[in-house]
Amino acid sequence: MSLAVLRSRALAGMAAPAVNVEVHLANGLPAFTIVGLPDAEVREAKDRVRAALQNSGFTIPPRRITVNLAPADLPKESGRFDLPIALGILAAAQMIPSEGLARYEFAGELSLSGELRPIRGALAMTFAMHQHSDGGRSRAFILPLANADEAALVSDAAIYPARTLLEVCAHFAHGAENARLARHQGSASILPSDYPDFADVKGQQTAKRALEVAAAGTHSVLLIGPPGAGKSMLASRFPGLLPPMSEDEALESAAVQSIAGTFTPERWRRRPFRSPHHTSSGVALVGGGNLPRPGEVSLAHHGVLFLDELPEFDRRVLEVLREPLESGHITISRAAHQADFPARFQLIAAMNPCPCGWLGHASGKCRCTPEAAQRYQDRVSGPLLDRIDIQLAVAAMPAESIGAQADGEASRQVAERVARAHAIQLARQGKPNQQLAPRDIDRHCRPDATGERLLRAAMQQLHWSARAYHRVLKVACTIADLAGAEHVAAGHIAEAIQYRRALREQ
Structure with a gap:
């Protein structure tokens, strides 16, 4: 038989569509051709595969080798197809049996010596393989040893890791009864949190309380204050307050990191904390590229996206946050295809009130004109500011009271x-x-009569939009949940209003 067909997977956004690797050996002048919309990395596979086969002790048949990656209209990228291409050549040349290949899917990049190197997206590929089984029966997955723990996070998936091409060939050489590769059980575990502790923060009780409310209801936060007030210190300790990740949340977060090539088993069930520099581009923030990859908003999925020095970001970059803050996902469109990535992140932002940072400070250091301070604040647009639930002024601690402050409450106590x-x-x-959607807010967050009057008066006086009105109600509902109250009362509304003083009204 001069034709062999193996199965692998590509990556298209969060999806991992199936790919048939078809290898045909024909008479004619020796040649090696790969078709099926491959990119440069895939086209270069012929050189890696040829060297890996030779250094593993195999002789490449002097025939015309054609590799088709089907479907032909799906872009193929990276070196994950090296392993199935090499096995397809051996099966088509009858150097290894082809009967058992249909029970497996394959992925792995080959070194010139025949060793298997790790690939991106192993978790997403394994999840797709397990979900889209033929006839209710899932295939097993053969992939590099370095990806085994990651892929084994998918419950009940059959994972067979290998170190080299020869190990995979030996697995098929003597039939299923003498299979050499052992099924991998996985070794990822939940490690204790190593986030900095809230107890390190002296004072700032109002800011701590606001962050507790934000953590309980997954609300976004903007901290405004002079340099050294503790904004970054508070933000870096915020992930330690968040509730534990569910199994589904952990899988979604790990799958995004796997596609980006940043996942390690030590991050399993750990809330991501992403802090991009203010020089980051829009593509870096939301994702993109010729073959789209996830950006910071997706890498922070079910975690925290911290934007320090918010006005220093390019305004056009900040505006791309408006859609994912509302919808929880991002769609990246290109001429030939589009990719959807989840982006259910919690935004924590920090900024100075003016270019020098000292506006309103007791020292009187600020020399900025009102116009200069206003221009600086206007770098954060009204529509983006309207989408941030909690906007809080963080005052600097007086020098004489820093040493007198007692240690703060530990993160563990707040997290409970x-x-x-x-x-x-x-x-x-x-x-x-x-x-919560508006109809859910009416059902679960309706305040009492006094609270309703208080909220409407604040809306008229502060000129809030309908979006701001609903966001204050949701924050008040979270405050009521923290207090164990069954209904939203006027006191909860009053506290929520204090967390929603717009930047331009301070």
């Missing part, structure tokens, strides 16, 4: 309250308060 409030929300509505 956050977890209880989060559980209340899931039991009541199946999702955090921040994700």
